[in-house]
Amino acid sequence: MEQQKVIIIGAGISGLAAAFYIKKRKPEAKVTVLEASGRIGGKIKTVRRDGFVIECGPEGYMARKPALTNLINDIGLGDQLVHSGTGxxxxxxxxxxxxxxxxxxxxxxxxxxxxxxxxxxxxxxxxxxxxxxxxxxxxxxxxxxxxxxxxxxxxxxxxxxxxxxxxxxxxxxxxxxxxxxxxxxxxxxxxxxxxxxxxxxxxxQPPKQAGTPKKRSGQFLSLSCGLDVLTEKLASYADEIRLNTPVAHVAPRSVTLEDGTVMNADAIILATSPKQFGPLLDFSEAWSLTNDKRTSTASVAFAFNKNEVEPIDGTGYVVSRKEGLTITACSFMDRKWSYAAPENGTLIRTYVGTADNASIVEESDEVIEKKALADLRKIGNIGTPLFSVITRQIDTMPQYTVNHNQRVQAFEDALEKMSGVYACGAMLHGVGLPDCVDTAMHVAEKAAKALTDEERTQTNSKR
Known part of the structure; x- marks a missing residue:
């Protein structure tokens, strides 16, 4: 029997997790991941410099959601899991x-x-x-x-x-x-x-027990080796990953690339940005999700010598919009994650851009850095940074606007009519890393079951 083929569109956490779960259920299938950009990982990106470990996208995830923890243990990275600090x-x-x-x-x-x-x-x-x-x-x-x-x-x-x-x-x-x-x-x-x-x-709220020691670990988890190690390890399970390979259209059993090449597959999983659902699938319910609201934000990670920053007895703060500042939040990363900075260093990550005003995200690195640093100095005593790392997320953060669940249900009902085509990703059932992994797992299992059923049918027909 001819080898079954699976194409996954998008090499972010959703697509890579889907690849892992497909191979887990159907190790004999050929899994190809197509990625429009020149790198894997999607929003996950880790920068290492001078002893600092800087997460440019998600820094961790909620420990109470087990899907990602289970995946991390499955691929052998469980010994790298660490809880966030408290404060x-x-x-x-x-x-x-x-x-x-x-x-x-x-x-x-x-x-x-x-x-x-x-x-x-x-x-x-x-x-x-x-x-x-x-x-x-x-x-x-x-x-x-x-x-x-x-x-x-x-x-x-x-x-x-x-x-x-x-x-x-x-x-x-x-x-x-x-x-x-x-x-x-x-x-x-x-x-x-x-x-x-x-x-x-x-x-x-759970009742406090007398004599119970104060909780010393936070409610978030991350990887001390950097989250990019997670996506790299997941990528190793795919048979093939093609970077710089944008897709133009998806139909049952075929994917058309932007250069006109047609690739055939027994199952196709969309794990791409929500803005691609409409163009790739071209039915009204997909366009409805594509046309829903998304936001653009940026983060600025500042590395300091520890003596250049006035310490606080916490892990960070958020900023009320009525204060009129550029930054919306600030995290003292080395207080949250002990591995984020060397012993004599402090890593501060600030966030800029709101749903109503994303113009700051379009400014130059120099302008963003200057405004973010000025705001930090209004709030606390901050010296001169050693360096900064600026990351922009342009038009990628899905907004679950009113009646989102109904639009997603209509989309998934319509997608059922496209035999062998599936979808997962942050647009659907949660924007957090565990939510993306959980959705990818269920979609991969659904696709794997369909492949097994098809294989069994073909085998029986030959008898």
């Missing part, structure tokens, strides 16, 4: 770094005293937030924006000063656009069960 997290608001109140989860208070005493919110803002204990349900099984949900429950001041800086830093989006059901469905479920967010969040 106080701050919000820069009203021209001052202020500690996130103890017990707050994504800005939602669960303890009374820390909330009463915080300087993050005015007395009126605290009273308004307390109305969450009384007001009726806001979410009624119909998708709404995060902004509408949280403001109606907790008031605009708490959202502006606490929730928005945190969530915008995670999702690089505007809360007025972002879907409650697609981004934070757990809060919809909590409100549905408990009505009050504050009471609901409090009920799910």
């Amino acid at each position: 106080t997290y701050y919000i820069y608001v009203n021209h001052q770094l202020r500690k996130m109140p103890a017990g707050s989860v994504m800005g939602i208070p669960t303890k009374l005293l820390p909330m009463v005493t915080t300087g993050l919110v005015s007395p009126w803002g605290k009273l308004r937030a307390a109305l969450d204990l009384l007001i009726p349900h806001v979410y009624r099984d119909k998708d709404i924006s995060l902004k509408e949900f949280f403001e109606r429950r907790l008031g605009s001041e708490l959202v502006t000063n606490m929730i928005e800086p945190l969530l915008s830093g995670i999702y690089s989006g505007n809360l007025a656009d972002m879907s409650l059901e697609a981004t934070l469905p757990q809060f919809a479920a909590i409100e549905k069960k408990h009505r009050s967010l504050i009471l609901g969040m409090k009920s799910i």
Whole structure:
């Protein structure tokens, strides 16, 4: 029987994970990965310089989501897994770094005293937030924006000063656009069960046991060897990887490259940027995802001698938009990840660009560096960096706008009609690394099962 062929479009984490899982299920199949750019890894990129380990894209992932941890263990990198460090997290608001109140989860208070005493919110803002204990349900099984949900429950001041800086830093989006059901469905479920967010969040916090030692590891994981080692190891499972090979069109069992070459395959997996779904597949539901909102952001990693930076007793801070600064967040990377800087060094990573104003991302490296450094110096005592590394993500961060889940379901239903064509990636079921891996695994298993069924059918027909 002729060897079965699988083509995967896109060599980011989703495509490479799909290649691994296809080979795990169908080792005899030939897996070819096509990548339009000149490198593998997608958003994952690691720079090593003078003892600093700089993650230019994702720096880690949430430990509570097991898909990526399982994959890392499967490929033999489990001994490189490290937990993030812990420490106080701050919000820069009203021209001052202020500690996130103890017990707050994504800005939602669960303890009374820390909330009463915080300087993050005015007395009126605290009273308004307390109305969450009384007001009726806001979410009624119909998708709404995060902004509408949280403001109606907790008031605009708490959202502006606490929730928005945190969530915008995670999702690089505007809360007025972002879907409650697609981004934070757990809060919809909590409100549905408990009505009050504050009471609901409090009920799910584990009780503190007397004599329990303070938690010393953070809720994130990463690889001490650098995340690019993960993508390089995954790439080794593919039979062939073609770089600088853009695809023009996808049809059942065939892929047409931009140079006109047609490649045939028994299964095709799209793991590309969401902006390519429409052009490659050319049906309305794919165009709907392609035309959805995406954002552009940039990060600036500054390497310093340790004595050039005033230390803080935390891992970083986010910045309220009303402060009018260029930077939206700042992480002290060597406090989060001990391997990120040499013993006498400090690595600070700042983020610029918002969903509403990405113009800074288009500026020159010199302008971005200058503005980011000026903002850092407004907030703390910062000296002269040894060097900086600037990374831009242009039009690549998917925004899960209201009714995102419904659009994804319509897309996947339409894709079912294209026999042997599958899709995964950050556009669909989560933007985090574990989400991408989980979706890739399920798609690869679905494709592998179809290949096995087809193989069995052909074998039986020859008998």
